[in-house]
Amino acid sequence: MKLLVTGAGGFLGRYVVAEALRRGHAVRAMVRGSSEGLAGLDHPALELVKADLRSRRGLTDAVSGVDAVLHLAAAKSGDLYAQYAGTVVATENLMAAMTEANVRRIVLISSFSVYDYLKAKSFSVLDENSPIEKDAFDRDEYAHTKLVQERLVREHASAAGWGFTILRPGVIYGRNNLFTARIGVNAGRFWLRIAGFARLPLTYVENCAEAIVLAAERDAALGQTLNVVDDDMPTQRKYAAMARARLSPKPLIVPMPFAIIWFLAGMGVVTNRLLFRGRAKIPGIFVPARLAARCKPLRFSNQKIKQVLGWKSRYAMGEALDRSVSDKRIEATPPTKERSPAPAEVAA
Amino acid sequence: MTMTAQTDVSPVAREQAASAGAARAVRLKAAVVGTGKISEEHLKYLRADANVELAAVCDLSSALAQYAVARFGASQAFTDCAKMLADVKPDVLHILTPPHTHFKMVSDALNAGAHVIVEKPVAPTNREFNELWKLAQSKKRLIVEDHNYRFNEPVLKIEQLLREGQLGEVREITVRMALPIRKTGGRYADENLPHPSHRMPAGVLHEFITHLCYLALRFLPSVDRVSAAWANVGGGTLFKYDDLDALVIGGPVHARIRFTAAAAPDTFSLTVRGSRGWAQTDLFQPYLRLVLPRKGGAQLSPLVNHIANGIGLASAGLRGFTNKVLQKTPYEGLQTFLHHTYRAFRERSQPPVTYDDMDRASRLVDMLVDEANRI
Numbered sequence: 001m002k003l004l005v006t007g008a009g010g011f012l013g014r015y016v017v018a019e020a021l022r023r024g025h026a027v028r029a030m031v032r033g034s035s036e037g038l039a040g041l042d043h044p045a046l047e048l049v050k051a052d053l054r055s056r057r058g059l060t061d062a063v064s065g066v067d068a069v070l071h072l073a074a075a076k077s078g079d080l081y082a083q084y085a086g087t088v089v090a091t092e093n094l095m096a097a098m099t100e101a102n103v104r105r106i107v108l109i110s111s112f113s114v115y116d117y118l119k120a121k122s123f124s125v126l127d128e129n130s131p132i133e134k135d136a137f138d139r140d141e142y143a144h145t146k147l148v149q150e151r152l153v154r155e156h157a158s159a160a161g162w163g164f165t166i167l168r169p170g171v172i173y174g175r176n177n178l179f180t181a182r183i184g185v186n187a188g189r190f191w192l193r194i195a196g197f198a199r200l201p202l203t204y205v206e207n208c209a210e211a212i213v214l215a216a217e218r219d220a221a222l223g224q225t226l227n228v229v230d231d232d233m234p235t236q237r238k239y240a241a242m243a244r245a246r247l248s249p250k251p252l253i254v255p256m257p258f259a260i261i262w263f264l265a266g267m268g269v270v271t272n273r274l275l276f277r278g279r280a281k282i283p284g285i286f287v288p289a290r291l292a293a294r295c296k297p298l299r300f301s302n303q304k305i306k307q308v309l310g311w312k313s314r315y316a317m318g319e320a321l322d323r324s325v326s327d328k329r330i331e332a333t334p335p336t337k338e339r340s341p342a343p344a345e346v347a348a
Numbered sequence: 349m350t351m352t353a354q355t356d357v358s359p360v361a362r363e364q365a366a367s368a369g370a371a372r373a374v375r376l377k378a379a380v381v382g383t384g385k386i387s388e389e390h391l392k393y394l395r396a397d398a399n400v401e402l403a404a405v406c407d408l409s410s411a412l413a414q415y416a417v418a419r420f421g422a423s424q425a426f427t428d429c430a431k432m433l434a435d436v437k438p439d440v441l442h443i444l445t446p447p448h449t450h451f452k453m454v455s456d457a458l459n460a461g462a463h464v465i466v467e468k469p470v471a472p473t474n475r476e477f478n479e480l481w482k483l484a485q486s487k488k489r490l491i492v493e494d495h496n497y498r499f500n501e502p503v504l505k506i507e508q509l510l511r512e513g514q515l516g517e518v519r520e521i522t523v524r525m526a527l528p529i530r531k532t533g534g535r536y537a538d539e540n541l542p543h544p545s546h547r548m549p550a551g552v553l554h555e556f557i558t559h560l561c562y563l564a565l566r567f568l569p570s571v572d573r574v575s576a577a578w579a580n581v582g583g584g585t586l587f588k589y590d591d592l593d594a595l596v597i598g599g600p601v602h603a604r605i606r607f608t609a610a611a612a613p614d615t616f617s618l619t620v621r622g623s624r625g626w627a628q629t630d631l632f633q634p635y636l637r638l639v640l641p642r643k644g645g646a647q648l649s650p651l652v653n654h655i656a657n658g659i660g661l662a663s664a665g666l667r668g669f670t671n672k673v674l675q676k677t678p679y680e681g682l683q684t685f686l687h688h689t690y691r692a693f694r695e696r697s698q699p700p701v702t703y704d705d706m707d708r709a710s711r712l713v714d715m716l717v718d719e720a721n722r723i
Contacts, residue, residue, distance in 0.1 A: 032540040033539060033540045034539045034540055052540045052541045054540075054541050055541055077533075078533070079385065081384055081385045082535070084409070084411070084412055084415070088409065088411045088412070089409045089411070089412065092409055092410065092411060135418065137419065148411055148415070152411060276673070276674060279674050279675060280673045280674055280675075281672070281673055281674070281675050
């Protein structure tokens with residue numbers, strides 16, 4: 001297949017490009033003009049295209065001739081309007097270009113953030129059937145814009161008769177991305193760990209990249225929404241300890257009891273309503289919807305993606321963490337088709 | 349070139365002032381084009397004013413327009429402004445799109461019979477502004493440019509002090525803005541998708557100088573001489589300029605207009621020095637510092653001023669913290685500006701920002717830009 005990867009210069013994008021090349025696909029990697037995210041990646045089946053999805057300029061040409069689009073590009077920071085531009089407007093522009101170029105297959109990389117964690121019961125199983133947020137106005141910009149993005153793709157693709165798949169990765173970890181907000185708060189040398197007993201919906205970046213490429217390859221994925229979570233679903237306590245053991249300098253992990261933070265968040269809500277008529281801006285960790293999204297103790301299932309894609313998490317957590325801190329720039333050295341080594345050899 | 353302040357020269361405004369007595373509670377139909385960040389402040393007002401119906405919003409992004417519908421209760425969303433004007437026929441159109449689009453948008457709105465509230469600048473040049481104003485007059489409609497900072501509480505307080513004679517006659521003005529427009533990741537420093545304002549005559553500084561000019565002009569009786577040093581301190585090709593240092597002299601009053609991207613923290617300060625005393629504020633971190641003759645005479649005035657200002661600064665610090673918690677922004681004046689503007693539309697009276705205010709501001713901007721071209 002010929003695949004267009006948007007957001008190819010980002011953390012996940014580089015691995016998706018490498019994985020698609022490893023699986024023998026031709027890849028057109030879309031990066032922004034200033035991006036150096038694919039520096040060092042050289043492959044005969046790789047084509048680099050510079051474009052910015054926030055503008056329609058040059059997009060139809062960039063999209064033309066591909067069999068499917070793996071849409072990873074999104075804004076993860078900035079105010080609401082910056083995230084609308086980088087996530088929602090970008091998706092509108094991409095789909096308009098796909099329409100013009102008659103490209104009819106899209107794999108959208110959404111997020112676990114779309115689920116309604118306040119509604120989910122503690123220790124229940126969160127899967128693809130769990131309720132999603134209505135609009136997440138009061139939670140955070142990222143969740144809101146990812147919800148809108150999902151809705152746009154679903155509606156547009158359904159109306160146009162495109163093939164679409166929506167993947168919702170859990171927490172993607174890997175090189176330079178071992179801390180996750182689901183642990184708690186990263187305060188430089190200190191990791192404030194909230195809810196040590198809560199399980200983490202982790203997916204190692206190479207495992208996730210494989211799921212994304214598989215979703216483009218498999219017809220069974222058409223019309224599906226799939227969570228991407230590895231088999232390892234460690235507790236915060238276990239993951240933080242294993243990640244810490246591999247980091248230098250080692251962060252100091254400070255446990256914070258979930259019950260106390262949850263109580264403070266509740267007090268914050270009451271105080272805000274009584275004293276400020278709900279207008280006060282409270283630190284995210286004390287906003288119940290955000291705290292629940294980060295730290296609520298839940299269980300997770302990856303049965304559906306295994307059934308639909310035949311995917312399994314190739315790297316167990318220990319090996320994945322080792323690869324994350326290895327000296328080898330794994331994502332920058334995809335093997336050519338002619339000499340495809342087993343994945344394990346790449347890391348050696 | 350000399351320009352002089354006048355009370356009002358607009359026949360439309362005179363006509364409207366004459367019929368002010370016929371005020372009645374008219375519910376006006378408003379529409380908004382451009383649902384970017386600044387729209388939030390306009391939409392908050394429109395949602396809250398019971399005498400305004402928020403009939404429609406328009407943006408090139410359907411999703412952003414739908415967001416405004418969901419968040420602020422607009423009745424309809426459009427992606428084509430011409431269609432919105434034709435279908436909705438608003439009484440008032442808020443034009444909140446990038447500056448280079450304003451001329452066409454304002455023309456279209458006036459031709460469709462709508463009053464216009466437009467973000468600054470109305471047009472890139474004074475000539476184009478006056479073209480639009482003539483069109484507005486021919487259609488018996490108004491253009492009102494957003495001069496929101498004029499309506500921030502500290503500025504209104506300084507104007508009151510001047511009216512009361514506490515500062516004496518105005519002699520010096522300093523309007524100074526420091527903003528990190530070159531900050532990596534910021535909207536103006538984005539090399540991947542350059543902000544449209546880079547195309548304006550003074551580059552992205554054109555977005556800010558209208559604010560600086562209209563504030564200076566509140567206290568300048570005329571503009572007799574202008575000199576300006578423009579610079580691109582940070583270098584590179586994206587920014588035309590990132591620095592302005594200008595001196596404007598009108599009669600006995602000297603005004604310094606300053607913009608820098610190189611100094612911290614973010615500041616929008618106004619200092620007005622009169623023949624009796626002076627007042628200073630920062631609109632981003634509001635406070636009011638007053639140095640005036642106090643009871644106790646010349647010997648005790650410095651002591652009293654310092655004590656009074658110390659207490660005032662401490663109170664302003666607490667207020668600033670509260671404002672931050674309550675998410676109050678420096679756009680507080682925009683709500684006052686819109687309130688007075690809508691009242692003027694309803695009562696057919698003179699709006700708070702007159703033709704003369706807009707004409708003087710755009711002429712001063714032109715004069716400053718001409719200085720850049722002279723270098």
